[in-house]
Amino acid sequence: MQQKNESRSNKARTEATRLALISAARRLFSEKGYAETSTPEIVTAAGVTRGALYHHFEDKLALFRAVVRQEYAAVADEITTAVGEQPGSALDALRDGSRGYLKAMSDKGRVRIMLLDGPAVLGQSELSQIDRETSADALRTGLSEAMDAGHIQRLPLEALTVQLSALFDRAALAVSEGDDPEDHLRILDAIFAALK
Amino acid sequence: MQQKNESRSNKARTEATRLALISAARRLFSEKGYAETSTPEIVTAAGVTRGALYHHFEDKLALFRAVVRQEYAAVADEITTAVGEQPGSALDALRDGSRGYLKAMSDKGRVRIMLLDGPAVLGQSELSQIDRETSADALRTGLSEAMDAGHIQRLPLEALTVQLSALFDRAALAVSEGDDPEDHLRILDAIFAALK
DNA sequence: GCGGTGACATACAGACTGTATGTATCATAG
DNA sequence: CTATGATACATACAGTCTGTATGTCACCGC
Numbered sequence: 001m002q003q004k005n006e007s008r009s010n011k012a013r014t015e016a017t018r019l020a021l022i023s024a025a026r027r028l029f030s031e032k033g034y035a036e037t038s039t040p041e042i043v044t045a046a047g048v049t050r051g052a053l054y055h056h057f058e059d060k061l062a063l064f065r066a067v068v069r070q071e072y073a074a075v076a077d078e079i080t081t082a083v084g085e086q087p088g089s090a091l092d093a094l095r096d097g098s099r100g101y102l103k104a105m106s107d108k109g110r111v112r113i114m115l116l117d118g119p120a121v122l123g124q125s126e127l128s129q130i131d132r133e134t135s136a137d138a139l140r141t142g143l144s145e146a147m148d149a150g151h152i153q154r155l156p157l158e159a160l161t162v163q164l165s166a167l168f169d170r171a172a173l174a175v176s177e178g179d180d181p182e183d184h185l186r187i188l189d190a191i192f193a194a195l196k
Numbered sequence: 197m198q199q200k201n202e203s204r205s206n207k208a209r210t211e212a213t214r215l216a217l218i219s220a221a222r223r224l225f226s227e228k229g230y231a232e233t234s235t236p237e238i239v240t241a242a243g244v245t246r247g248a249l250y251h252h253f254e255d256k257l258a259l260f261r262a263v264v265r266q267e268y269a270a271v272a273d274e275i276t277t278a279v280g281e282q283p284g285s286a287l288d289a290l291r292d293g294s295r296g297y298l299k300a301m302s303d304k305g306r307v308r309i310m311l312l313d314g315p316a317v318l319g320q321s322e323l324s325q326i327d328r329e330t331s332a333d334a335l336r337t338g339l340s341e342a343m344d345a346g347h348i349q350r351l352p353l354e355a356l357t358v359q360l361s362a363l364f365d366r367a368a369l370a371v372s373e374g375d376d377p378e379d380h381l382r383i384l385d386a387i388f389a390a391l392k
Numbered sequence: 393g394c395g396g397t398g399a400c401a402t403a404c405a406g407a408c409t410g411t412a413t414g415t416a417t418c419a420t421a422g
Numbered sequence: 423c424t425a426t427g428a429t430a431c432a433t434a435c436a437g438t439c440t441g442t443a444t445g446t447c448a449c450c451g452c
Contacts, residue, residue, distance in 0.1 A: 010418055010429060017430080033316070035231055038408060050409090051432045059410070120229070120316035124369055155386055159379035162370050163363055163387075170362030173320055174355070183355035190351055191359075194390025206398060206449055213399080234439060246440090247401045255441070 018056050018066075020046040026067045030109025034064055034117040061121065068118050069130060071110055076134035078104035083138075090146030094192045097139070098168060102181055105172035112176075115169050131165070139164065152195040167191065214252050214262075216242040222263045226305020230260055230313040257317065264314050265326060267306055272330035274300035279334075286342030290388045293335070294364060298377055301368035311365055327361070335360060348391040363387065 008016070024046035028037040039060055043050050057063040082100025083093050105111055118127050140161040146152045171184035204212070220242035224233040235256055239246050253259040278296025279289050301307055314323050336357040342348045367380035 008418095013418090013430065035317075039410095040408075049432055052430075054410070055429090055431055116316045116320060120312045121231075124312060125373055128373075153386065155383055156376075156379040159367075159370070159375065159383050162375070163366055163380065163383050166362045166366030167359055169366075170358055171355075174358050177321055177324075179355065179358070180352075183352035184359065187351055187355050187359050190349065191387055191390065194387065203448080209399065209449090235441095236439080245401055248399075250441070251398085251400055 014056070017046075017048055017052050020048060021053055021056065021063060022066050022070065025063050026070070026113070027109075029064065029067060029117065030107075030113055033112060034121050064117075064121055068113060068122065068127070071114050072130050072134045075101070075104045075110070075114070076138070079135055080138065090142060090149065090151040091192055091196070093142055093146075094164075095189060097142070098171075098188045098192075099185065101135075101168050102172055102175060102185070106175070108176045111172055115173055128162075155195075210252070213242075213244055213248050216244060217249055217252065217259060218262050218266065221259050222266070222309070223305075225260065225263060225313065226303075226309055229308060230317050260313075260317055264309060264318065264323070267310050268326050268330045271297070271300045271306070271310070272334070275331055276334065286338060286345065286347040287388055287392070289338055289342075290360075291385060293338075294367075294381065294384045294388075297331075297364050298368055298371060298381070301372070304372045307368055307372040311369055324358075351391075 021042065025037070025042050028042055028045060039050055039053055042063070043053050046053075053063065057066070079097055079100040082103070083096045105114075122130075140157060143152070143160060143164075144157055147154050147157070167188060171181075171188065174184060175181045217238065221233070221238050224238055224241060235246055235249055238259070239249050242249075249259065253262070275293055275296040278299070279292045301310075318326075336353060339348070339356055339360070340353055343350050343353070363384060367377075367384065370380060371377045
């Protein structure tokens, strides 16, 4: 029953506009990529003007950054729930986590944003920074504890985290291109088992 | 002693112009990335006009494609010579190959072109197609033979090739960001050994 | 040497990004 | 309750970029 031009508080206005922009941008970026999506398109889809966009975001890149952070957070959430609370064995956690990740990345648009445009547009350093703040941290601490407990061999922690992330990412990419997830999960499991 | 405006055959002209364009583009793409490099910049650096560029290449993307293919070919060459001729054990070949790859990718600009802009601009499918035509093929056949000889366990070949490539790529990326190559090589060796 | 083709050079149209400026609405001090 | 400032936009504009269309001149084969 709300009217379109009903008066709203500034905070609510801002929230609504930002949400509309991020949502529209996410859809367009995921469908056509960052470079092929124009700001006129985004604001039209969001039902606002370019003035609003440039009021809330410094530039197109800042909007993309917001979209990427949201995707990373969503994926981290899915993985966390997939792994569950009880510690279990380190290998079980890795297996559950990798399945949770592949499931979370079964959205092709998400793959494009996080694994293709993300690194190119934001740079690998900023992206791995975002990754560190979300999902990679869980992986690293999990590996660290597994090493301490002697469940897996002791290797350079940082490098190992990075490399395993690479396996997950490439698997997600390949699956999004039509590969069979089971094939890739078998490889992942074999490598995890081999770290014992 | 050659004069600038000396008359040349058409074939030589074309060759020289294409080379100048690809060379200038490679330098600029590697320094500033694809999106931030404009065609006016490229042609100025190459000493030609935009007319020449659009005469020899369908568009900016086609020029990028040519640069990418050249880089892939160069890397494949370096790996081939690093691995050497005599077969040796499959694990030795993997170890030599990974070292050769990391060395070939020690050029930060090359990493940017092949691992950051490449997938985003050309798409993962086209890029892995190029990869298949060059270095990845050697990896796959090597793995296949190693499996047949019983040197490594039998796993889905295509997926294994893709995943190992991912390890190499991410290691190269991390090293280009300042990581210690030795740390990553240790991980790679550990994983290779574990495939036995 | 001459018609044709290839290799450019120049001019132009359309689109896009970011900024500058104007305006209406909300928040708040008095 | 009103004046004043701040916030949230909307509109207009400048500069740049891409791709195309068109014109020119040198090479090439006959």
